[in-house]
Amino acid sequence: MKGVDAMKITDAMAADLPAILRIERLGFSAEEAGSAAQYRDRLEKLTGTFLVAKVAGQVVGFVVGPATTAAYVADWMYEQTPRNLPTGGHQLIYSIAIDPAYRGAGLGSRLLAAISERARAAHRETLSLTSLERNVPFYEKNGFINRGVAMSDHAGETWYNLVKPL
Incomplete structure (x- = not known):
């Protein structure tokens, strides 16, 4: 995949929304x-925990979720996005998605590493998400x-809780 080595991970911005929705x-x-x-x-409330992966300036993937006192994602959070805790708590992930043309190149793992790094810097206890069974091995x-x-x-x-201690 052309340019994957030059991928940049940055904070999501309003201008990224059309590409984010397409990938979602x-x-x-x-x-x-x-x-x-x-x-x-989510763009408004989750500054610092809404990241996009870009290749040649184009969004090719993203990861998003709030930092909360709750250890697991709850269904109500999808409708009413909580604001991020400044420090501590748990980094939840609502969604991680990669453009199909870029899947298999390690971008999802790189996005997880980037949000993990930010979570550690903010003294979060865990990274947590729900996943369908087919994605659990990833x-x-x-x-x-x-x-x-x-x-x-x-x-x-049927969703599974997945947790990564930080």
Whole structure:
């Protein structure tokens, strides 16, 4: 994949929203995917924990989630984005998605490493997300521990809590 070595990870900006929404729709079912309004809210509230990966100035992936006192993602958080704690707590991940043309090049692992680095700098205890069963091996490869079935009925799917101690 051309330019992947020159990938830059930066904070997401409002101008990135169309590309973020395109990648979200390519990576998730209509029931799972966040809306434009939800992503605008996340851009406003999640400064420092909403990162994009860019190749040649084009968004090719992103990771987003709040830093909260809650150790796990709860379904209500998708609708009402909590504001980030300044320090401490847990770094949650709502979504990590890579443009299909760039999958398999390690970009997802690099985004996880970048958000982990920011979480450590802010003295977070864990990195936590929910995942469909088919993606659990990817997260385990990246240091996450499967804590079992989540208390989620998001999109009518079975989700698993994955946690990475920091």
